[in-house]
Amino acid sequence: MLTEPISLPVRGDADVDLDLHFILSDIVQLSGRVTRLAHRVTQGPEGPATWRTLAVLQQSGPMRLGELAAMSQVAQPTMTKIVAGLVEREWVKRIADADDARAWQIGLSAKGILKLTEWRANLATALMPLFEDLTEDDRRTVRTAIDILRPRIDLGTTAIPVAGKD
Amino acid sequence: MLTEPISLPVRGDADVDLDLHFILSDIVQLSGRVTRLAHRVTQGPEGPATWRTLAVLQQSGPMRLGELAAMSQVAQPTMTKIVAGLVEREWVKRIADADDARAWQIGLSAKGILKLTEWRANLATALMPLFEDLTEDDRRTVRTAIDILRPRIDLGTTAIPVAGKD
DNA sequence: TGCGTATATATAGCCTGGCTATATATACTG
DNA sequence: CAGTATATATAGCCAGGCTATATATACGCA
Structure with missing residues (x-):
């Protein structure tokens, strides 16, 4: 190694370590890793977005594509793409919304539940x-x-302003 | 909502909640979110990969592109791309490796440190x-x-077999 | 009723960040 | 010094992000 590791603040000190700024930075960094x-440890072409979406559906039940986008923290067109892939794999089903012909309810299929469960087991x-x-x-x-x-x-997911909006 | 939320195992029970499988699943799910x-709350075209890479360099100091790829949990060609972007932005510098003409040392620049620090502050x-x-x-x-x-x-990062290798 | 506006989803087109396979340049070893 | 090993780069593909915009339906009101 050519130089010492670079580190601006003095970590390892309890006062600093309990500072919310550092805790938040560390959470984000650790979460990324x-x-x-x-x-990386689970194979297959499905990325994190797919599993995140399925997990939301499992936690909260069927919902509209737009709601799903918000809860999954992506823009609506992104969710349109993800759902298109999931429908093709038959991991979710589109249910026509009786009250609103513009909208769908998106719900997990039995296959989707199975795949999500399998993925989690592999992961664990x-x-x-x-x-x-x-x-x-x-x-x-x-x-x-x-x-x-x-x-x-x-x-x-709901309460924080997203950068670049308004 | 059309149906009840779907949930296979009985959560909320301490024995189940302390099961390592569930803890691991929950960590991964939470981390994704x-x-x-x-x-989402930080704007700019830089994605998580960029910040992850800079954070690794800050934590561990200058290193070869290949090491950086391993520590950042991406394949070497992916890191070549990321580093190319960082060099263009002048957030890292390439230092010719005196011992090996094939390799570079990649190190944070002052600008890189500044940007990373700014990003973390914004995030927090x-x-x-x-x-x-x-x-x-x-x-x-x-x-x-x-x-x-x-x-x-x-x-x-180092000890777990990556899916699809060997 | 029917017009104008609002809203739900889809499409187009772009970008980053992943990957594998392979090329290229340098290092190492017998 | 030939042959193999290794470090990075290139090519080319795909998923998953985004904004801007199109389309279809809903809603409010004269």
Whole structure:
């Protein structure tokens, strides 16, 4: 290595480490690496967008394409593309909306549920070796952190202004 | 909503929630949403790959393109593309490797450090409102979880077989 | 009723960031 | 110094982002 690692603030200090700015930066950085790793250890042409979309449908049930786009944090035309792919694979079904001929309800198919479940199982199996040695306390801490963060991220899905709009 | 949300296993039960499979699934799912949200609240044409790459360089200092690819969890040709963009923007510099004329050392430039720092600040500012009300205990829990997970994810970067190789 | 506006989705066209296969240049080894 | 190994680059494909815009339907009101 030619030079020392570059690092502006003094990390490793409890006060700094508990600063929300640093926590948020670290969460985002770690999340990026996790997402990348998850994609890499599972094969197949489906990218993160596909699984994210299916997960939303599983969590919240059938919904309109536009709602799905918002909840999946993509623009509507992007979701049109993703759904087109999912329909072709028969992992979701389009149900005509009885009240509004412009809209569809998009819902998971049995096949879609199966594929999502399979993917998650593969993922967990692949990552398991890295985490097998977590103590019960560690697992509890991680679980708690997830439960703290998740509702706030969900909020971000609807409550945060998206850059480049308005 | 036409039907009930679909959910196969019985979540909300402590035994199930502490099962490593579910923790891992939840981490990956949450990470995907965080990554997406982070990208969305920061504008500019740079995608997650760019910031991930810069972050690796900041954390570990200058290194060869191939190493950088491995640590950033992408294939070498992908990193060639990313680095080409970064060089054009002058956010990194290529330093000829004295020992090996085939290789370069890739290092952050002052401009690169600045841009990365700016991006992180923007990000933290944008996400802050969602997390301002975290208690000190919550922050401590999240910080601890990050510190538990990070080294294991780093390990995954080198120690986990990538799907589709060998 | 029918016109004008609003809204839901689709299309077009562009960009980044992934990949595999392969080329090229340099290094290493017998 | 020939032959193999290795570091990066190139080519060419695909998914998944975006904005701008088209199309079809819904809605509000004179």
